[in-house]
Structure formats: structure tokens, C-alpha cells
Amino acid sequence: MSILTINRLTDSIGAEVVGVDADHLLNDDSLPDQILRALEENGVLVFPKLSLDPETQVAVCQQLGEVDLSTGQEPGIMRVTLDPSKSASALYLRGTFNWHIDGCTLPPGQNPAAATVLTAVALAEHGGQTEFASTYSAYESLIPEKKDRYGKLRVRHTVAATQRLLTPNPTPEQEASWAGGAAQEHPLVWRQRSGRCSLVIGATAERVVGMDRDAGRALLDDLLERSTRPERVYRHEWSVGDMVIWDNRGALHRVQPYEEDSPREMIRTSLLGDEPIK
Numbered sequence: 001m002s003i004l005t006i007n008r009l010t011d012s013i014g015a016e017v018v019g020v021d022a023d024h025l026l027n028d029d030s031l032p033d034q035i036l037r038a039l040e041e042n043g044v045l046v047f048p049k050l051s052l053d054p055e056t057q058v059a060v061c062q063q064l065g066e067v068d069l070s071t072g073q074e075p076g077i078m079r080v081t082l083d084p085s086k087s088a089s090a091l092y093l094r095g096t097f098n099w100h101i102d103g104c105t106l107p108p109g110q111n112p113a114a115a116t117v118l119t120a121v122a123l124a125e126h127g128g129q130t131e132f133a134s135t136y137s138a139y140e141s142l143i144p145e146k147k148d149r150y151g152k153l154r155v156r157h158t159v160a161a162t163q164r165l166l167t168p169n170p171t172p173e174q175e176a177s178w179a180g181g182a183a184q185e186h187p188l189v190w191r192q193r194s195g196r197c198s199l200v201i202g203a204t205a206e207r208v209v210g211m212d213r214d215a216g217r218a219l220l221d222d223l224l225e226r227s228t229r230p231e232r233v234y235r236h237e238w239s240v241g242d243m244v245i246w247d248n249r250g251a252l253h254r255v256q257p258y259e260e261d262s263p264r265e266m267i268r269t270s271l272l273g274d275e276p277i278k
């Protein structure tokens with residue numbers, strides 16, 4: 001049995017796990033629980049230069065929970081790259097330059113990922129760092145009156161909202177093509193089984209239901225600003241082989257823009273969420 005060695009990376013989010021390799025992760029039965037506990041406590045875990053191949057990454061993730069095997073050409077693996085020859089969703093990935101939570105526009109009955117895992121295969125020459133911000137910490141920082149008030153609000157999330165951030169002055173044709181995209185309504189505050197609360201905000205958050213559009217927009221913008229202040233953010237500077245896991249239920253994430261012809265490539269695996277936003 002190994003005891004995980006963890007070094008915190010900031011005061012609010014992120015920790016580095018050192019001294020483990022693929023063999024430990026696959027064969028030491030004591031590690032999965034320790035990793036899940038550390039993830040719950042730290043929001044983001046960095047495993048420097050673990051260098052897992054796609055198959056091993058999926059096997060390691062299967063020690064931690066149920067892997068989403070439905071995406072990508074390889075079971076359990078999505079290639080995150082702007083190269084359309086490697087990823088069918090390269091266009092969509094530009095949306096990840098803005099703060100977001102994965103899975104906010106999934107149809108009812110499908111929960112956002114519990115956690116997402118990335119391993120760096122190739123890096124961008126400029127940009128490409130991934131940033132994480134704790135929405136548990138942002139929620140905790142609210143005064144009780146606001147916790148109460150926000151606890152009653154609902155937010156409409158749409159793919160169109162993410163597109164509008166990338167193309168602020170769309171043509172009517174573009175608007176029309178986005179209108180049929182996925183949309184979902186969620187409570188603003190996610191009260192989780194663990195007892196913790198996080199904020200469900202980010203690029204998909206279009207408007208607050210039942211509130212004047214501008215006032216709702218101002219509230220969402222204010223909460224995003226509060227959640228992503230430097231003291232609530234961990235920025236990961238990637239090295240090839242680094243593996244990073246984050247708790248998708250209490251962290252926003254985004255990638256710093258990188259060039260379209262960049263070789264940057266990540267392999268991504270998602271752990272299925274078993275907890276609806278409520």
C-alpha cells in the first residue's frame with residue numbers, strides 16, 4: 001500500500017501528486033480511494049510526466065470510476081486538437097477558450113462528467129495552458145443573503161451562448177444555425193450529495209430564467225468574474241506526458257488560445273457523472 005504524496009499548488013485549487021507511475025495506478029488497490037479523496041479536496045490533480053498511452057489512460061480511469069466509452073474513435077478517448085484531420089469537433093473546440101463546465105447542455109437524464117482527465121501528447125508553441133477555477137470557493141465566498149437568493153435561481157445553458165462569445169456579431173444565418181443547438185436549464189447553485197455547493201456558470205450560461213435579460217447577464221458576468229479571480233485559479237503549464245484530472249462539478253476550466261496550425265494535442269477521458277445538477 002502506498003500513501004499518496006500531494007503538494008498543494010495554490011490556496012484554493014490544484015495539487016500535484018508525485019511518486020506514482022502507471023504500474024502503481026493500475027495495481028495498487030489503495031490508490032483509487034486516495035486519489036478520489038484528494039480530487040474532492042483539491043479540485044484538480046496534476047500527475048507530472050506520467051506519460052500514459054491512450055489505452056493505459058482509460059484503464060487508469062476505470063480504477064477511479066465509470067469511463068464514458070461513447071466518444072471518439074478510440075473507446076474512452078477524445079483527441080483534443082484544432083487539427084480537423086484528427087478531431088471531428090476541432091471547430092467546436094475553439095469554444096473551450098472560454099471558461100466553462102463540461103456537459104451543461106446534455107439532455108435530461110445525462111449528468112455532467114464527474115471528472116475529466118487530460119494527458120498532453122504535443123504542446124503548443126504559444127499558449128495552450130489550461131486554467132482551472134474553483135466554483136466551490138466562489139460560492140463559499142458569498143454572503144448568506146446571496147447564497148439564499150442565488151439558491152432559488154435557474155439558468156438557461158445553450159451551445160449558442162458559447163458560439164456568441166466566439167462570434168459576437170453573427171450573421172442571421174449563423175444565429176439560425178445555432179438556434180437548433182443543445183439547450184438545458186439548471187439551478188444556478190449545485191447542491192451536491194457531499195454537502196458542498198458549486199456555481200453552474202460559464203460560457204454556456206445564457207440567461208437567468210425569469211429575470212430581465214441585462215440584469216441576469218450582469219449577475220452571471222459578476223459571478224464568473226468572482227469565480228475566476230487570480231486567487232481562485234490554477235494555471236497548468238503543460239509538459240509532454242503530464243496527466244491532469246479535475247472535478248468537473250466544482251471547477252470551471254478553459255484553455256489559453258493557441259494557433260490553428262499548432263501541433264497541440266491532448267488525449268481526454270471522461271468519468272461519467274452520477275449526480276444530476278440540482
Ligand SMILES: [Fe+2]
Binds near residue numbers: 100101102
Ligand atoms: Fe472542457
